[in-house]
Structures are given as C-alpha cells and as structure tokens.
Amino acid sequence: MGIEIAKILSEAEITECINLTKQAVGYMASIGFMLDSTTQDYLDYWVNISNNLNDNNILFLYKINNKIVGTVQLIISCKLNGKHRAQVAKLIVDRSYQNQGIASKLMLELEKFAFLKDITLLVLDTQTDSYAEKFYLKHNWMLSGLIPNYAKMPNGDLSSTSVFHKIL
Numbered sequence: 001m002g003i004e005i006a007k008i009l010s011e012a013e014i015t016e017c018i019n020l021t022k023q024a025v026g027y028m029a030s031i032g033f034m035l036d037s038t039t040q041d042y043l044d045y046w047v048n049i050s051n052n053l054n055d056n057n058i059l060f061l062y063k064i065n066n067k068i069v070g071t072v073q074l075i076i077s078c079k080l081n082g083k084h085r086a087q088v089a090k091l092i093v094d095r096s097y098q099n100q101g102i103a104s105k106l107m108l109e110l111e112k113f114a115f116l117k118d119i120t121l122l123v124l125d126t127q128t129d130s131y132a133e134k135f136y137l138k139h140n141w142m143l144s145g146l147i148p149n150y151a152k153m154p155n156g157d158l159s160s161t162s163v164f165h166k167i168l
C-alpha cells in the first residue's frame with residue numbers, strides 16, 4: 001500500500017486507470033472526458049500516458065492491495081524559459097477510497113518530488129465550484145483566476161474553469 005512512480009503501465013494497470021477515470025466521469029468530474037466517451041477514448045489516453053512517461057512526465061499511483069486507487073500526474077515544462085514550472089493533472093481517487101487522505105498524500109508526494117527537481121511553480125486547472133476546487137483551496141493553492149466556458153462537463157454543459165498556482 002502506498003505511492004509509486006510508474007515507469008510504464010501494465011495492461012492490468014491501464015485497465016485500473018481507465019476504470020478510475022470512467023468512474024469519476026460517471027459522477028460528472030470534469031477531467032477531459034464526456035459521458036459518451038468510448039472505452040477506446042480512455043484506452044488511447046492511458047496508453048499514450050504510459051508510453052510517454054519520462055523525466056518530464058511523471059505519473060504517481062496510489063495502490064492498495066496492489067490495485068490502483070488513486071493517481072496524479074506532474075508534467076514538467078520543456079520550454080527553455082519554463083523548466084522551473086510544472087502542471088498538475090488528473091488527480092483522481094477511487095470513490096470508495098475518498099475522504100481517507102489519499103489525494104492529500106499524492107499531492108504532498110508530488111510537491112516534494114517537484115521541489116527536489118528544482119520546480120518552483122506548480123499550476124493546475126479545475127472546474128469552478130467543484131469539490132476539487134475546494135480541495136485545492138484547502139491545500140493552500142492560490143486561485144489565479146477563472147476562465148468562463150473553458151471546458152464542457154461530461155454531460156456537455158459548458159463550465160467555468162478555475163486556474164490555480166502554488167509557489168514551492
């Protein structure tokens with residue numbers, strides 16, 4: 001039980017990541033997919049993530065009994081003038097394991113890792129007024145601003161996105 005940094009995902013792990021993502025989309029989390037996204041859409045996404053894991057694209061997994069129950073990504077900028085910053089993406093915890101501190105542990109580990117890599121600025125965006133937004137505010141992320149109609153919710157409704165940053 002605990003946090004791992006993935007080098008490459010096995011087929012079983014890809015399936016677990018797909019299930020985790022699908023589940024969150026099913027309860028309307030705005031994480032890049034729609035209610036009518038197909039299994040192939042999820043498969044393409046996770047295979048692509050797995051194939052592109054490297055020093056700048058880091059995937060953290062939280063496992064319990066060898067099963068992935070939480071995940072988050074750290075994407076370090078490759079821009080010559082931006083190597084000090086990174087984006088945080090797709091923080092997801094299996095619903096049956098939420099409110100047990102798993103996302104908090106994943107984010108703490110991600111921040112420690114980023115700090116050791118000389119990253120001094122983290123950015124992320126999330127749906128305005130979502131539970132995730134409250135989570136980030138509670139974890140001392142600064143609200144940079146709101147972008148109206150930035151993304152569609154899984155049901156197709158346009159929603160505002162809150163952009164956050166954190167200085168490490």
Ligand SMILES: CC(C)(COP(=O)(O)OP(=O)(O)OC[C@H]1O[C@@H](n2cnc3c(N)ncnc32)[C@H](O)[C@@H]1OP(=O)(O)O)[C@@H](O)C(=O)NCCC(=O)NCCS
Pocket residue numbers: 024029030031090091092093094097098099100101102103104105125126127130131132134135138
């Ligand atoms: C946002 C999300 C990742 C949070 O995951 P989580 O593992 O439930 O988060 P945590 O357990 O760390 O924190 C949630 C709550 O549990 C509480 N908690 C923390 N440690 C705890 C523990 N050991 N025992 C019980 N509760 C605990 C926290 O204080 C927090 O309380 P709050 O609701 O008052 O803020 C989860 O809701 C999720 O996957 N949502 C869907 C996907 C999504 O929208 N992701 C954001 C993409 S940008």
